[in-house]
Amino acid sequence: MNLHEYQARHILKTAGIPVPDGDVASSPAEVEAIARRLGKGVVVKAQVHTGGRGKAGGVKLAKDPAEAQSVAGRILGMQIKGLTVHKVLVAPAADIASESYAGIIVDRSSQRPVVMVSPAGGVDIEEVVAKTPEKIFRHAIDPRFGLLPHQAMGLALKLYPGVEQARKAADILQRLYQVMLSTGASLVEINPLITTLDGGVEALDAKIVVDDNELDRRPEIAALRDASDEADSERRAREANLTFIKLEGDVACCVNGAGLAMATMDLVKFYGGQPANFLDIGGSSNPQKVVDALSIITADPNVKSILFNIFGGITRCDDVANGIVTATKQLKFSLPIVIRLTGTNEKEAMEILTANGFNAGTDMDEAVKQAVALAKQAA
Amino acid sequence: MSIFVTRDTRLVVQGITGRDGSFHAKQMMEYGTRVAAGVTPGKGGQRFEGKVPIYDTVADAVRETGANTSVIYVPARFAPDAIFEAADAGLKLIVCITEGVPVLDMTRVLPFVREKGARLIGPNCPGAISPGRAKVGIIPGSICKQGSVGVVSRSGTLTYEIIHHLTHADMGQSTCVGIGGDPLIGTNFIDCLAAFEEDSGTRAVVIIGEIGGTDEQDAATFVKEKMKKPVVGFIAGQTAPPGRRMGHAGAIISGSSGTAAEKMAAFEAAGISVMKRPADVVPLLKKRL
Structure with missing residues (x-):
C-alpha cells in the first residue's frame, strides 16, 4: 500500500526528521488559507499515487495566496494517469x-x-x-x-x-x-x-x-488507505478478499492461484485475445468468492466473454461450480462463460454444471481458444 | 532418488490442530509420509487422529520422535516465530506454507536459519513432493507420478498444471518443489537446480518462474555455467502491467526490471528451452531427453 506524500511527510516529521512546514488541503479556499499562514511563495502539489506529477501539471509554484488559490482550482479535480486529484499539499517554496x-x-x-x-x-x-x-x-x-x-x-x-x-x-x-x-x-x-x-x-x-x-x-x-485513489472494481475486490487488477482487454479471467492466473492471461494473448483482468480467487473453497468475482467482472463494460480456469488442489472444483450456478442466477448477465475445471472433485463439478446447462472442459488451451473466439464474435 | 523430501523424512507438523494443518496432515499421512509428531502449544499429550503424538514445543517433538523435517501451517502472525522455533530445535529442513509473512520479519528469520545450518523452503509456498515417497506441504499427490523429471517453481496451481501435463505424458517426477511467491524466501532456484544436478534420480529439470526480481536470471547463469542436465523453462506474466503486484508479493515489475521478456531472453541465452505455454513442457522435454 502506498502512502500519500503528505502522510509520509507527517510520519517523517513525527520521527524527528526535518520537514518543511506545509499542510494538506482539499479546496482552493483551504489552500489560500494555508498559503496566507505560510506567508511566502508556496508550491501546490497534487496528492495522487503516481509518478510524473510535475510533468502532468500537478505541481505548481505560486507567489502569493491569491495565486495559490487559483492554481489549486486547476489542480484539484484534474486527472493524472486516470486518477482524480482530491487533495493537494501546500508547502513553502524551498530555498x-x-x-x-x-x-x-x-x-x-x-x-x-x-x-x-x-x-x-x-x-x-x-x-x-x-x-x-x-x-x-x-x-x-x-x-x-x-x-x-x-x-x-x-x-x-x-x-x-x-x-x-x-x-x-x-x-x-x-x-x-x-x-x-x-x-x-x-x-x-x-x-x-x-x-x-x-x-x-x-x-x-x-x-x-x-x-x-x-x-x-x-x-x-x-487506516491511512485512501480508497478514493483505487479503481472501484479493485476496492470491491480487496473488500471481498480477492486479488484483482483491471486490464484493457475483453476476455475476463477468473482463476485460482496467482501464477496460473498470469499464465491464463498470457495464453489469452497467445491465442490472439486480450485479457480484461488479473483475478485470483485464492485457495479457498467458498462459493461466495465466485459470486463476488463474477459481480466485479461483469461490471466492466469492456468484457465480452468470461473464462474460468480452475486447477483444484485445496480449491474444490464442485465449490467453484456451485458458485458459478448461484452467481448466474443472482446476477442476470448475458455474457458467454467458458469453464475449465480439473483436479479435486472434478467429476462432481461437471455433474453440477451439466445439470444447470453449462458446458465445461478439462483442457486449458481449448478453453482459452473458445473464450477468445467468443469475445471476437461479440466485438 | 529425490531431493529434500525422501523416504527418510520424519515430519513434525507445526499447527497440526488448526484448520489447514489438520486437513493437510491427514492428506500427507494418506500419501504415506511419515508424520512423526504434531505441535500445538497447550495440546501436548493429545494424539492427532488417534495416532500422531502432539507436543507443546518443537524441541519436545524432536527429542521424543527424532523428527528431522518441519512443515508450518500456523497463521501469518505466528509464522516467523514458528520458523525460529524449528531452527532452534535443530531441524535441518523447514517448510513454511503460510502466506502473508511480513518481509521485514523475513530479514531477521533468514540469517538465523542459515546460522543454524537449516534450510527453509518458503514461506508462501506449496511445499515439496517426491512422488511415491513422501510429500511435505499441499501439492496434490494424485496429479504426480514417480519418475525422473525435477520440477521447481515460484507458483502453486501453475505448477500443478505443468505436473499434470507431465504425468499425462507418462513423464514422472523425482521431486517437485514450490519455492514460494514472496520476495524474500529461504530456498531459491539455484539451491534446487544444484540439488537436482547432484541427484542421480533426476534426468531433466523444469523451472517455472514469473515476473519480479532477478532470481530467474541468476538461475539462468547457473544453468549455463554449472549444469549438464537439460532444463526447460516457463515464465508467467508476459501480459502483466508494470508496477502492479500480481497476487504474489514478489510478482511485480519495478520500472523496466523483472519483466517476463527479460527473463525468457536470459533462459534462451543459457540454453534453457523456453515454453510459450504450459502445454509445451512435454514436447520440449522430449526433444531434450
Whole structure:
C-alpha cells in the first residue's frame, strides 16, 4: 500500500526528521488559507499515487495566496494517469542549495534492508541506477544491530563533504530506518533530500510503501488507505478478499492461484485475445468468492466473454461450480462463460454444471481458444 | 532418488490442530509420509487422529520422535516465530506454507536459519513432493507420478498444471518443489537446480518462474555455467502491467526490471528451452531427453 506524500511527510516529521512546514488541503479556499499562514511563495502539489506529477501539471509554484488559490482550482479535480486529484499539499517554496537522494528498500538479493544514497537527487533514482551507477552508494543493514552511527555517517559523507551537514544527514538516515520498522514499510524514500541556503538538511518529498502483509498488525497504518485513489472494481475486490487488477482487454479471467492466473492471461494473448483482468480467487473453497468475482467482472463494460480456469488442489472444483450456478442466477448477465475445471472433485463439478446447462472442459488451451473466439464474435 | 523430501523424512507438523494443518496432515499421512509428531502449544499429550503424538514445543517433538523435517501451517502472525522455533530445535529442513509473512520479519528469520545450518523452503509456498515417497506441504499427490523429471517453481496451481501435463505424458517426477511467491524466501532456484544436478534420480529439470526480481536470471547463469542436465523453462506474466503486484508479493515489475521478456531472453541465452505455454513442457522435454 502506498502512502500519500503528505502522510509520509507527517510520519517523517513525527520521527524527528526535518520537514518543511506545509499542510494538506482539499479546496482552493483551504489552500489560500494555508498559503496566507505560510506567508511566502508556496508550491501546490497534487496528492495522487503516481509518478510524473510535475510533468502532468500537478505541481505548481505560486507567489502569493491569491495565486495559490487559483492554481489549486486547476489542480484539484484534474486527472493524472486516470486518477482524480482530491487533495493537494501546500508547502513553502524551498530555498534549495542542493538535492540528494536517500532511501531504504528491502533488497531481494541480499535479503536485507539496503540504504541507498546518491548526490544525484530530485530525479528518478532508477535512472541514476541505470545510467550513472557510480553515483549510488549502498549499505546492507544487519537487522540484528540496525543502522549503526558510523555506517550512517559513512554514507552521509558521500553526500556532504562538510561534517556538520553530514552529521545531520546521518541522523536523518538512522531515523528513516526507524520509520521503516515502525510503519512496516518495504520502501522509505526521501527524494529530494535538500540542503537549504542556511545550511539545513531537510526532507522535501517523501515516499513510503507499506508491505501489505503488515497491515493486519498495524491498524493505524491501514487506516491511512485512501480508497478514493483505487479503481472501484479493485476496492470491491480487496473488500471481498480477492486479488484483482483491471486490464484493457475483453476476455475476463477468473482463476485460482496467482501464477496460473498470469499464465491464463498470457495464453489469452497467445491465442490472439486480450485479457480484461488479473483475478485470483485464492485457495479457498467458498462459493461466495465466485459470486463476488463474477459481480466485479461483469461490471466492466469492456468484457465480452468470461473464462474460468480452475486447477483444484485445496480449491474444490464442485465449490467453484456451485458458485458459478448461484452467481448466474443472482446476477442476470448475458455474457458467454467458458469453464475449465480439473483436479479435486472434478467429476462432481461437471455433474453440477451439466445439470444447470453449462458446458465445461478439462483442457486449458481449448478453453482459452473458445473464450477468445467468443469475445471476437461479440466485438 | 529425490531431493529434500525422501523416504527418510520424519515430519513434525507445526499447527497440526488448526484448520489447514489438520486437513493437510491427514492428506500427507494418506500419501504415506511419515508424520512423526504434531505441535500445538497447550495440546501436548493429545494424539492427532488417534495416532500422531502432539507436543507443546518443537524441541519436545524432536527429542521424543527424532523428527528431522518441519512443515508450518500456523497463521501469518505466528509464522516467523514458528520458523525460529524449528531452527532452534535443530531441524535441518523447514517448510513454511503460510502466506502473508511480513518481509521485514523475513530479514531477521533468514540469517538465523542459515546460522543454524537449516534450510527453509518458503514461506508462501506449496511445499515439496517426491512422488511415491513422501510429500511435505499441499501439492496434490494424485496429479504426480514417480519418475525422473525435477520440477521447481515460484507458483502453486501453475505448477500443478505443468505436473499434470507431465504425468499425462507418462513423464514422472523425482521431486517437485514450490519455492514460494514472496520476495524474500529461504530456498531459491539455484539451491534446487544444484540439488537436482547432484541427484542421480533426476534426468531433466523444469523451472517455472514469473515476473519480479532477478532470481530467474541468476538461475539462468547457473544453468549455463554449472549444469549438464537439460532444463526447460516457463515464465508467467508476459501480459502483466508494470508496477502492479500480481497476487504474489514478489510478482511485480519495478520500472523496466523483472519483466517476463527479460527473463525468457536470459533462459534462451543459457540454453534453457523456453515454453510459450504450459502445454509445451512435454514436447520440449522430449526433444531434450
